[in-house]
Amino acid sequence: MTAAAPAAPSAGRSTGGTGGWPQGLLGRLVDDRADLRLTGLMRAAFGAIVIRHFWPTLTAGRLPPERFMAPWWDWLPVPGVDVYRLVLWAGVAAGGFMVIGLASRVASVVALASVLYLLVLDATAFSHNRAFLVWILFGLSLLPTGRAFALDAVLARRRGRAPSTVGYTWPVLLLRVVTSSVYLTSATTKLMNPDWVTGRVLWDRTLVAEDLIPAAFDGWVHQVLVSRWFFAVLAPAALATELFIGLGLWFRRTRWWAVGVAVVFHLAIE
Template sequence: MRSLKALLLAPTDIAPLVWFRLVFGVTMVVEVFRYLSRGWVKSYYIEPAFFFSYYGFDWVNPWPGNWMYVHFAALGVLGAMLALGLLYRVAAPLFWLGVTYVFLLDQTQYLNHMYLVCLLAFLLIWLPGGQAFALDARLGLARPRDTAPAWMLWLLRAQVGLVYFFGGIAKLESDWLSGVPGAMFLQGWTLTEPLAEIEWAARAFAFSGAAFDLFVVPGLLWRRSRPWAIGAVLLFHLTNAQLFRIGIFPWLMLAVTPIFFEPATVRRWLERWVPWLASKAPSKASRKASSKASPKTSTGPESPRWQEAGLAFFGLWLAIQCLLPLRHWLYPGQVNWTEEGHNFSWHMKLRNKEGRVRFQARDSLTGERWKIDPRSLLSNRQYTKMSTRPDMVLQFAHELARRYEREGRPGVQIHADMHVSLNGRPRQELVDAGVDLAAQPWTWRSASWIVPLRDAPLAFSRAEEEP
């Protein structure tokens, strides 16, 4: 433990942290531009009449009127400030608060990469991002430094590595390894469409995806295997960008890959490509001297107490990030079916799920029954997401009951007829239609009204059947 502590506190070149700050900020500016230019701010956060909350965050609501445009514009400015290292100590926490606020507004907008952005933005708050290759250091607003405690770099590596690792663990399940979901996804790109009809090709796609996620990080860290790992990273993410159209995720993961390289290599890139951000041109002698300096003089003003606090934060953060993706094992049933514990677990593009849901109301006083069209309150995207998510169906049922109560009709029962197809299986009932969902509590505990998946593991021959 003493040796591990010394290793984590040892000074290391700050260049990979700077690279991470730079590419993260640029990627966020691009993402904000996409939201503003494609009309997503309006369609996602201004037009809908109802938003699906995360448990415990139903108090988070969009800004009124057109203020969401201002919010996204501010995120773009803050992202640019992060990239440049300008007023970093102000920009980093404000960006994290702003992007996390957007993330929490509507659960139908959940994307693994947006969750990852929130986590990485939080980590940036604690890194010395404005002290090297930054306008803060160049303008004298922050004390320049060449090194940082090694735990900061390993924390970033671990966070990105855990995304890959748990993504690989999630692929070690029967449906994915059968090749059926992979065959469905291969149909989404003209180049790979012929492979969808070949069973061995679909299975190879499934197994190679799991192997990549599980072994890519060790491959990047080991110099001898790094060229092969880099090739795999390029192939994997560029293919995903074509097959899944998942926004910035492939590009963000490609951009942060150099944090696994030797810091000296990353520093050479920074000195070549962004020399105007350097506070001074470091000589070989100064870099050699800084690499031999003690932690106290080379990693900045951290006192032993702050170093201990940093290690405690490092351990606590990694413990949470390792346990949270495993929580779905506490729930009964298959997570891809019930969705209980699915979010925040790095289950990325593992299943093909289609469904429909219809609502019926019953007045408990008069016995009157009537059907409800959810599309009158939801956008097409919201309805599509809800049609496969029992927790969202429950939230919407509660909202319907509240609306009827405000209209002077208390005690209206809400029932849902919900049938879903998982990975090409025939549609099955997912929510017990006989249960009054308005009377069911919204809780993190397992829901007894979710109907379990009934049939046997999927066979590849069923991939071409209509859901």
């Protein structure tokens, strides 16, 4: 009578052996695996964001090297217009490849390098959303995002090598930490500012840009949009939204709600 073969380890989590990571939290953080097919959708979405990020600069009348630029470090040379435009096109092309999922990891790395390089070229143009994009692209470059919702996966199957969508989850955890910290930091710092909590900051900014309110919002809608009471309600709602997104990402039942709220939240800001 032959002995039964040992059960195969679960695809959701790797098992630690002799000399491997110790059992416990650290081992789980490093060794846990899960189905990562949805990261393919994330790759495509941020590929479109990369294109959106570069396109206004690429189509502008003057590129940044034609005006004042202040690199983060003195030793970092400022490129000429042609080189700068080449980096922009490389970023746009990488974003396009990310959208369709062709050479997904390479495209993510090129997009990361393009965004990061142009970010550190000019300290005067720094913005938190650009820095956040760098972190997201860094995380995507660590993930096997080309195994689903990608031409990479289609081509692999045609070659008879169906790619597994199971992979290590620690890059996802890294992205969750970064994303959550952005929203929670934003919300908590605003909570410490009474002018933010009461809506005065948003109200002042709206009054400064009142001329930019579309004509379609003339009349009573315009009056509401510039009224003090409107922002007294809007500001706490915005803070509650940021707190919900930052905390909701950590719980399975609220994670997709947090993602959906974040998408709507930023579309409303745009």
